[in-house]
Amino acid sequence: MKIGILCHHTYGGSGAIAAELGKALAAKGHIIHFFSQAAPFRLNAYSRNIHYHEVEVMHYPLFECPLYSLALASKVSEVAHYEKFDIVHAHYAIPHALSAMLARQMLEDKCSGEKCFRLVTTLHGTDITVVGADRGMADVVRLAINKSDGVTSVSEYLKDETIRMFNPVKEIAVIPNFVDTSFFRRAPRQDIREQLGLGDEKILIHISNFRPVKCIGDVVRVFYEVNRKIGSTLLLVGDGPERSEAETLARTLGIADRVRFLGKLDDIVPLLSISDLMLMPSNAESFGLAALEAMACGVPVVATMAGGFPEFIVSGEHGHLLMPGDVEGMAGKAYELLADGEMRERYSDACVRQAKRYETALLVEQYEAFYKKLLNEA
Ligand code: GMT
Numbered sequence: 062m063k064i065g066i067l068c069h070h071t072y073g074g075s076g077a078i079a080a081e082l083g084k085a086l087a088a089k090g091h092i093i094h095f096f097s098q099a100a101p102f103r104l105n106a107y108s109r110n111i112h113y114h115e116v117e118v119m120h121y122p123l124f125e126c127p128l129y130s131l132a133l134a135s136k137v138s139e140v141a142h143y144e145k146f147d148i149v150h151a152h153y154a155i156p157h158a159l160s161a162m163l164a165r166q167m168l169e170d171k172c173s174g175e176k177c178f179r180l181v182t183t184l185h186g187t188d189i190t191v192v193g194a195d196r197g198m199a200d201v202v203r204l205a206i207n208k209s210d211g212v213t214s215v216s217e218y219l220k221d222e223t224i225r226m227f228n229p230v231k232e233i234a235v236i237p238n239f240v241d242t243s244f245f246r247r248a249p250r251q252d253i254r255e256q257l258g259l260g261d262e263k264i265l266i267h268i269s270n271f272r273p274v275k276c277i278g279d280v281v282r283v284f285y286e287v288n289r290k291i292g293s294t295l296l297l298v299g300d301g302p303e304r305s306e307a308e309t310l311a312r313t314l315g316i317a318d319r320v321r322f323l324g325k326l327d328d329i330v331p332l333l334s335i336s337d338l339m340l341m342p343s344n345a346e347s348f349g350l351a352a353l354e355a356m357a358c359g360v361p362v363v364a365t366m367a368g369g370f371p372e373f374i375v376s377g378e379h380g381h382l383l384m385p386g387d388v389e390g391m392a393g394k395a396y397e398l399l400a401d402g403e404m405r406e407r408y409s410d411a412c413v414r415q416a417k418r419y420e421t422a423l424l425v426e427q428y429e430a431f432y433k434k435l436l437n438e439a
Pocket of ligand 1: 076078187272345347348350
C-alpha cells in the first residue's frame with residue numbers, strides 16, 4: 062500500500078506512535094510518506110520505503126497566523142496526485158484530519174473521476190478531551206471525525222468519550238498503542254548512573270510534555286513524601302508549560318538537589334533501565350504511552366485510574382492506580398514497592414510480560430487490516 066501519514070513532529074505520544082507505525086509498515090514493504098512541520102522526533106530511520114515531506118508555510122504580512130493547515134492540505138494533495146496514495150492516515154484530529162479531508166477535496170476537484178485515497182483518522186486524546194472540548198473547536202473536530210472514512214482511537218476510554226461528546230456517524234475501532242519490546246527493554250548501564258552522579262539510591266522517573274493534565278506538581282509532591290522515607294532521586298524527562306512551577310515547588314520543598322530536570326531527550330531507554338518506578342499522576346490520559354514503554358523496560362508504574370491507564374495497567378500487578386490527586390495514596394504505594402525488592406522484582410517481570418501483549422507487530426497488523434477493510438469497501 063502507499064500510505065501518507067500526517068502527524069505532529071513535537072514530543073508527544075501521537076507523533077511517536079505515528080512515526081513508529083510508519084517505520085513498521087515500511088519494514089513490511091509499504092511505501093510511507095510522512096507529512097509534518099519538521100521531522101517527527103522518532104523518525105530516525107533509513108529506509109527506501111520512507112519519504113518525508115516538510116510542510117513549508119507561506120509567510121505573508123496579511124496572515125498574522127501561519128496557515129499551516131492549508132499548506133499541509135495543499136502538500137498532501139500535490140503528493141497524493143502523483144504518488145496515488147491508497148490511504149492517508151491522520152494522527153490527531155486537528156489539524157491533520159481536517160487537512161487530509163481538504164486535500165481529498167482538492168484532489169477530486171483537480172482530477173475528477175480519479176480514484177482518491179481513503180482517509181483514516183486516529184484519535185489520540187487531547188484532540189478530543191481538550192481541543193474537542195473547547196467550544197470554539199468542537200464543530201471542526203466533529204467534522205474531521207465524520208468526514209473520515211475510518212476512525213480509530215487508542216483506548217476504549219477515548220472511544221467512549223468521543224461518542225459521548227460527538228456522537229459520530231461512524232463506528233470507532235479501538236487499536237491500542239504499542240511498543241517495540243526489542244528496543245524498549247531493560248539494559249542497565251552503570252555509566253549512565255555515574256554520568257548522572259547517582260549513587261545506589263532508588264530512582265523514580267516521569268516522562269511527559271509537562272502540560273497541566275500531567276499534574277507535574279503531584280509528581281514532585283509524591284516524590285517528596287517518598288524521599289522522606291527512602292533515599293531516592295526523581296528524573297524528570299521532557300519540558301513544557303508546567304516545568305518552572307515544578308522547579309519552584311521542588312525548591313520550596315527543599316528537594317531541588319534530588320530532582321533532576323533533564324529536558325527533552327530522545328534516548329530514554331538508558332534512563333528507564335536505571336529506574337525503579339514511574340510516576341504518572343495525570344488527571345486525564347487517553348492511553349499513556351510513556352507508561353507502556355516504561356513497563357517494557359521492567360519499570361512498574363504508579364498512576365491514576367484516569368482514562369486509559371486501567372486498560373493496560375492492572376493495579377496490584379504492574380503497579381498501582383489511585384484517584385487523581387491522591388498524593389498520599391500514590392506516595393504510600395510507591396514507597397511500598399521501592400522498599401520491598403522482591404515485590405518490585407515481581408511487578409517488574411509482570412510489566413515486561415504485559416508490554417509484550419502490546420508488541421508493535423501485533424498492533425501494526427490491526428492497522429493493516431483496518432486499511433484493507435476500508436479499501437475493500439471503496
Ligand atoms: O500527552 C499529550 O498531551 C500528548 C498527546 C499527543 O497527542 O501526543 O498524547 C496523547 O496521545 C498519546 C498517544 O496516543 C497517548 O498515549 C496519551 O495518553 C495522550 N495524552 C492525553 O490523553 C493527555
